[in-house]
Amino acid sequence: MFQFVMTPEQIKLRDEVRGFAKSIPREYILDMDANKIKYPREYLQEAGRRNLIGLRVPKEYGGRGLQWEDDIIALEEICVNGYMFGCTYGVTGDVVPEALVHFGTEEQKKKYLPAICSAEKFAAECLTEPRGGSDFFGSTTYAAKDGDDFILNGQKRFIVGGEGADYFLVYAKSNPDGGPTNSMTCFMVEREMGVKTEYLYGLMGCRGGGTARVVFDNVRVPKENVIGEVNGAFPIFYQMMIPERFGTAAMTIGAARPALEIATDYSTKRKAFGKTINKFQGVSFKIADAVTKLDSCRSLMYMTARAVDSNAGDALCRRLVSEGKKFVTEQCWDAVNLCMQVMGGIGYTDIYPVEKILRDLRLSMIWVGSNEIMSLITQHEWYGERKRELKNNTKRNSEVDSVSAFDEDEKIYE
Numbered sequence: 001m002f003q004f005v006m007t008p009e010q011i012k013l014r015d016e017v018r019g020f021a022k023s024i025p026r027e028y029i030l031d032m033d034a035n036k037i038k039y040p041r042e043y044l045q046e047a048g049r050r051n052l053i054g055l056r057v058p059k060e061y062g063g064r065g066l067q068w069e070d071d072i073i074a075l076e077e078i079c080v081n082g083y084m085f086g087c088t089y090g091v092t093g094d095v096v097p098e099a100l101v102h103f104g105t106e107e108q109k110k111k112y113l114p115a116i117c118s119a120e121k122f123a124a125e126c127l128t129e130p131r132g133g134s135d136f137f138g139s140t141t142y143a144a145k146d147g148d149d150f151i152l153n154g155q156k157r158f159i160v161g162g163e164g165a166d167y168f169l170v171y172a173k174s175n176p177d178g179g180p181t182n183s184m185t186c187f188m189v190e191r192e193m194g195v196k197t198e199y200l201y202g203l204m205g206c207r208g209g210g211t212a213r214v215v216f217d218n219v220r221v222p223k224e225n226v227i228g229e230v231n232g233a234f235p236i237f238y239q240m241m242i243p244e245r246f247g248t249a250a251m252t253i254g255a256a257r258p259a260l261e262i263a264t265d266y267s268t269k270r271k272a273f274g275k276t277i278n279k280f281q282g283v284s285f286k287i288a289d290a291v292t293k294l295d296s297c298r299s300l301m302y303m304t305a306r307a308v309d310s311n312a313g314d315a316l317c318r319r320l321v322s323e324g325k326k327f328v329t330e331q332c333w334d335a336v337n338l339c340m341q342v343m344g345g346i347g348y349t350d351i352y353p354v355e356k357i358l359r360d361l362r363l364s365m366i367w368v369g370s371n372e373i374m375s376l377i378t379q380h381e382w383y384g385e386r387k388r389e390l391k392n393n394t395k396r397n398s399e400v401d402s403v404s405a406f407d408e409d410e411k412i413y414e
Contacts (some may be wrong), residue, residue, distance in 0.1 A: 002298055010073055014067075017077040018052060018403030024081050032208025033356055038200065041087055041122070041162025048119025053093040057101060061109050066306040067182035068242075069265030072250035083360035086251035087160050087367075092116060094243040096123035096169045099186065101226040103326030111189060112167060115167075125240075126170040126189075126214055129154065137180040141216060143172035143187065147375050148223045150174070152189065152216040155198070158367070162212030163197050165397040166190065170216070175231045184233035189220050190274060194219045206360030242308055246321045249328035251280040251300050252364045256332035259357045260290050263347070264338035270343075277342075286342050289307055290335040297328040321383035326374035331365035336361055 003011060024043065031037045047053050055071050057063025064070075071094065079086035096376060100109055115121040118168075131140055141154025152172055167190055174185040189195060228236050264287055268280035277283045304320040306312075315403040338356050340347040347354045365371045389395055399405065 005074065005302060008258060010070055013070055016050075017052060018075045019082075020078050021056060021077050023086075029081055029134075031034065032082065033205075035202075035207050037163065037208045039122075040085065040182060040208060041164060042093065043085065043087065045119045047089060047093075047209070048117065051117070051118055053089070054097050054113065054117035057097050057113055059102075061113035063097070067309045067389075068246070069302070069309055071247070072301050072305050075247060075251040076254035076257070077253040078322075080258055082206075082356070083252070083363065084206040087206060087363075088209045089228070089241070090247045091125055091160050091249060092119075092123045092165070094247050095240065096167065098240055099169055099236055099241045100188075101225050102187070102239050104188075107224070108188065108227070116167070121166040122161060122164055123167040123169065124159055124214075125244075126156035126162075126168050128157055129157045130154060130157050130213075133236055137184065139171060139173050139184065142174045142176070143168070143174040143221070145174070146220070150185070150187065150221045151224075152187070152221055154217040155213060155215050157213045158201065158211060159214050160209045160211050160367075162214045163200050163210035164352060165210070168195060169215065169227070171218075171233050171237065176409065178231060181234045182231045183270065184237070185230050186227040186228055186233040186236045189216070189219060189221055189227045190225075193221060204362060205356065206363045238314075241318065241369075242321055242362060245325040245374070246301075246304060246308065248364060249297075249321075249325040250319050252304075252329050252332045252361065253297050254302065255357060255361055256294060256336050259336045259339040259354050260287070260294060262354060263287065263290070263342040264351055266343050266352075267361050283342055284311070286338045290338045290355040293331040293335040293338075297331050300324050306362075315381050318373055319378055319385070322369075322374040322377040322381070325369070326365075326371040326378070328367050329361070329371065331364065340410035367370050 006014065026136055028037070028043065032040060051064065052074065054063035055066045055074055056068070056413040057065070059065045075086060076088065078089050093116070097113060100113055104112070116123050129139060129141060131138070141152065141156065143150040143152050152170065154172065156170070160198065167188060170187045170189045171184050172187065173183055175183045194217070196217065197212045198215045201211045203211060267283055267287060270277050278287070301324060304324050307320050308317050336354065336358050340358060343352065343354060346352060349355065404410065
């Protein structure tokens with residue numbers, strides 16, 4: 001980690017979270033991967049006891065009142081134990097509280113946030129549906145008005161914490177005739193209102209996080225549980241891109257880091273042709289590439305955290321968050337593959353956890369918006385940014401810096 005950019009308080013936080021990660025028994029990690037643990041309640045409860053959940057939640061609601069620059073330091077350390085530790089931790093402690101802090105009423109904040117931060121209750125976000133994931137506004141989960149209440153019907157799938165969560169942040173279609181900006185409503189739905197977990201998925205990796213299909217069958221939700229405005233989920237969804245995608249990117253670094261450490265140590269012990277394999281450039285250069293990838297990821301994450309914390313502008317933050325999620329998850333995936341290649345055949349076995357790390361990280365490029373969607377957002381925001389630059393005429397027009405720049409016969413666009 002980049003300790004040189006950290007304040008003394010951030011170094012203390014890092015060491016605190018690092019100590020927490022070290023305290024988790026290896027048996028607990030193995031039991032999650034073996035699906036013996038369906039949802040890591042005990043782990044999250046211990047994090048809550050240490051006041052490590054909801055780091056960015058204001059202190060008056062049970063959090064620590066920190067910023068993203070602090071949060072990403074913690075996320076890297078949290079994920080060293082495995083990607084799903086970060087997924088469950090992030091969903092209940094970063095994602096759902098984000099909606100409450102920014103859009104919840106004072107009553108909602110007081111009711112839900114302290115319980116979440118203490119891990120007395122666990123939270124999950126419900127976005128993806130059986131008929132689609134990236135097409136968020138094509139949701140078929142429907143909320144029908146019934147007096148002062150709403151009746152929810154529909155299903156959400158691949159929900160981390162679907163098995164185990166007490167609170168569900170649910171997006172549902174409430175105005176079928178509306179467009180993207182006025183057709184959806186966000187609700188805080190409590191399990192005891194009648195939420196059912198119908199199916200627990202068998203996953204390639206990232207097991208033990210209660211990833212399930214969640215069913216709403218005539219679930220009655222009072223109007224007091226609407227987050228924000230009725231038919232006003234659009235701004236909430238855009239705000240939630242930050243914890244979902246930025247948090248995902250930041251924690252991926254922590255999940256990949258152990259593979260680099262293991263492969264580095266292995267290369268200084270394993271011998272071939274009479275010397276340790278790190279003496280061969282074919283090996284050591286792979287380690288160098290993996291180090292470069294993780295350091296590049298950290299650089300982008302710290303810069304993005306600074307942009308978000310300083311309110312650098314919605315368009316810029318959306319671009320940085322989106323390109324960061326794509327870049328970091330793909331670079332971490334590449335880094336782990338390089339580490340497995342360094343280790344050779346034994347890296348493909350369960351003698352070392354590199355194969356598990358590889359299985360886990362494949363999710364990072366898919367969930368909370370596929371990387372293709374990240375490219376879609378990045379190009380959209382970039383073209384808009386360039387258009388504004390041209391309009392403002394504040395930069396040098398480099399197009400004219402060539403010999404035949406004004407040859408009109410060559411610059412034909414139609």
